[in-house]
Amino acid sequence: MLEINHFSPVEGAEARIELIDWYDRPAIRKLRLSKKYRNQILDETLRSRRTKEEAEILHSSKLAQVDCPEIFFADPKTSELVMEFIPGSLLKDYLASGLQRAKLFKSLGKMVARLHKKGIIHGDLTTKNVILSQERMVLIDFGLSFVSDRLEDKAEDLHLLKQALKSSSPANIASRDFENVMSGYQKEIGEAFTKSLRKQISKIELRGRYAKVD
Amino acid sequence: MICLGIESTAHTFGASVSELTSEPVSFRIISDCKDVYKAPQGAGIHPREASRHHEETCSGVVENALASAKTGMNEIDFIAYSAGPGLGPCLRVGAVVARSLASYFCKQIVPVNHAIGHIELGKLLLGLDDPLVLLISGGHTVITARSAEGWRIFGETLDLTVGQLLDQLGRHFGMSSPAGPKIEALASQLNGQADVVGMLPYTIKGNDVSYSGLLSSSKDAFSKGISQESVCFSVQEVAFALLTEATERALAFTDKAELLVTGGVAANQRLSGMLKDMCGSRGVKLGVIPRQYSGDCGSQIAAAGFLFYNDGQSVPVNKAFTRQSWRIDRVNLPRSKFG
Numbered sequence: 103m104l105e106i107n108h109f110s111p112v113e114g115a116e117a118r119i120e121l122i123d124w125y126d127r128p129a130i131r132k133l134r135l136s137k138k139y140r141n142q143i144l145d146e147t148l149r150s151r152r153t154k155e156e157a158e159i160l161h162s163s164k165l166a167q168v169d170c171p172e173i174f175f176a177d178p179k180t181s182e183l184v185m186e187f188i189p190g191s192l193l194k195d196y197l198a199s200g201l202q203r204a205k206l207f208k209s210l211g212k213m214v215a216r217l218h219k220k221g222i223i224h225g226d227l228t229t230k231n232v233i234l235s236q237e238r239m240v241l242i243d244f245g246l247s248f249v250s251d252r253l254e255d256k257a258e259d260l261h262l263l264k265q266a267l268k269s270s271s272p273a274n275i276a277s278r279d280f281e282n283v284m285s286g287y288q289k290e291i292g293e294a295f296t297k298s299l300r301k302q303i304s305k306i307e308l309r310g311r312y313a314k315v316d
Numbered sequence: 317m318i319c320l321g322i323e324s325t326a327h328t329f330g331a332s333v334s335e336l337t338s339e340p341v342s343f344r345i346i347s348d349c350k351d352v353y354k355a356p357q358g359a360g361i362h363p364r365e366a367s368r369h370h371e372e373t374c375s376g377v378v379e380n381a382l383a384s385a386k387t388g389m390n391e392i393d394f395i396a397y398s399a400g401p402g403l404g405p406c407l408r409v410g411a412v413v414a415r416s417l418a419s420y421f422c423k424q425i426v427p428v429n430h431a432i433g434h435i436e437l438g439k440l441l442l443g444l445d446d447p448l449v450l451l452i453s454g455g456h457t458v459i460t461a462r463s464a465e466g467w468r469i470f471g472e473t474l475d476l477t478v479g480q481l482l483d484q485l486g487r488h489f490g491m492s493s494p495a496g497p498k499i500e501a502l503a504s505q506l507n508g509q510a511d512v513v514g515m516l517p518y519t520i521k522g523n524d525v526s527y528s529g530l531l532s533s534s535k536d537a538f539s540k541g542i543s544q545e546s547v548c549f550s551v552q553e554v555a556f557a558l559l560t561e562a563t564e565r566a567l568a569f570t571d572k573a574e575l576l577v578t579g580g581v582a583a584n585q586r587l588s589g590m591l592k593d594m595c596g597s598r599g600v601k602l603g604v605i606p607r608q609y610s611g612d613c614g615s616q617i618a619a620a621g622f623l624f625y626n627d628g629q630s631v632p633v634n635k636a637f638t639r640q641s642w643r644i645d646r647v648n649l650p651r652s653k654f655g
Binding site for chain 1 (some may be wrong): 400401455456457458465468469470472473474475477511513514518520521522524553554557560561564565567568569589590591593594597640641642643
């Protein structure tokens with residue numbers, strides 16, 4: 103019997119996510135919903151493009167040695183994706199236990215570095231998008247991912263993670279967590295690149311509205 | 317308790333007499349007067365020119381606010397002024413007015429963060445308790461909510477604000493700022509012309525939006541002969557869908573049951589229509605600031621002034637400074653039920 107403690111059907115902001123039976127295997131069905139507020143052509147283009155890109159990028163991520171769900175079925179026309187169901191708990195919930203906090207964030211940094219090496223930008227790195235499943239650490243929700251080798255895009259990817267950490271933990275804990283991410287990242291990708299990346303992250307931060315130079 | 321609120325962050329010099337009573341808590345705007353600096357056609361706000369405008373109009377605006385409230389300085393309990401963020405020369409005019417009145421009439425003085433003013437006024441006028449806030453204006457494009465420590469930012473623009481996007485596109489068309497209402501009017505005159513929505517970049521990163529690419533592509537489309545109506549329509553569709561999508565993601569993340577939309581761009585009907593659809597589908601209560609108070613005004617400074625005054629955050633006259641860069645997540649808030 104699978105232990106399912108992170109999953110309940112969600113009507114997310116972008117998609118409806120359900121647990122289904124896929125030829126006798128539990129699977130996740132992600133259906134991108136049409137948004138009434140959005141211009142129809144824009145809506146259709148976005149949904150089909152994101153579905154196609156998500157499937158392609160999940161595949162490339164595997165080749166980058168990053169653990170992520172396997173794709174069983176994809177249809178850009180209906181904006182539908184069926185993929186492997188990963189039992190386990192979300193990193194966000196697991197962190198409450200306080201166990202291995204530093205190690206987990208270092209592993210997350212390593213995963214991000216592997217993606218970036220292959221020019222994959224996750225686009226939505228948060229502790230809600232990582233599942234811990236026994237020995238596996240699995241990155242999920244590639245719905246906003248894209249391919250790019252620009253330093254700016256890689257820096258922004260990590261900047262978003264830093265912001266997400268800040269919006270869910272007190273400042274001192276968030277900054278320690280982020281430092282662990284960066285140390286795992288550097289170990290995988292090297293010191294020189296990490297240094298220029300850090301510079302770019304500070305630049306992005308200063309671009310924020312009314313950011314104080316300090 | 318009666319407050320004189322003074323606003324001078326950018327194009328508007330405003331003054332308001334407002335009252336807050338406890339038990340039952342009730343907030344009343346007794347008067348709200350303003351004079352808005354008009355930039356020349358095709359140009360933006362020049363900080364020096366705007367501050368000159370404020371210097372010339374400030375005494376009249378304050379006098380009007382007191383007169384139309386049928387009150388005098390003696391009845392005022394304290395003065396609140398917008399201390400930032402904003403344009404330095406403009407902010408300093410408001411601070412000078414506040415300091416002069418405070419020292420001459422022996423009143424307490426409270427520095428207020430302008431963005432918190434927009435939010436507090438919205439909460440008081442619309443009766444919202446703990447909303448997710450979408451603050452959209454020339455100076456801000458931010459999605460924020462209260463936490464124990466203060467206002468936490470869940471999403472914001474990575475470059476231009478939505479107000480700047482509209483103003484800069486408007487300037488390109490030779491309009492004067494603020495261009496939002498003119499762009500909205502043109503967009504509604506599309507009348508069967510083909511839009512270019514599909515040609516414009518739709519840039520969302522996590523909960524953050526980016527508008528710089530959208531601005532350059534819109535200008536390009538215009539220079540390739542696409543009509544102003546068509547460009548305005550398409551820019552609105554893309555810019556506002558981005559905001560709505562980012563807001564919906566933040567609502568899903570924070571689980572808030574209310575959404576407050578405030579700031580100058582909140583007056584746009586197409587945007588509030590989109591947000592209404594989105595909130596309807598999620599069962600979220602939507603509050604959009606009344607048009608009259610969407611732009612900068614003294615009442616917003618008074619509304620937030622009460623919060624800080626009651627928390628003992630008044631300052632001596634020689635400490636009543638301005639801060640051009642003062643992010644909303646850096647403001648010390650009173651401890652509250654969120655703490």
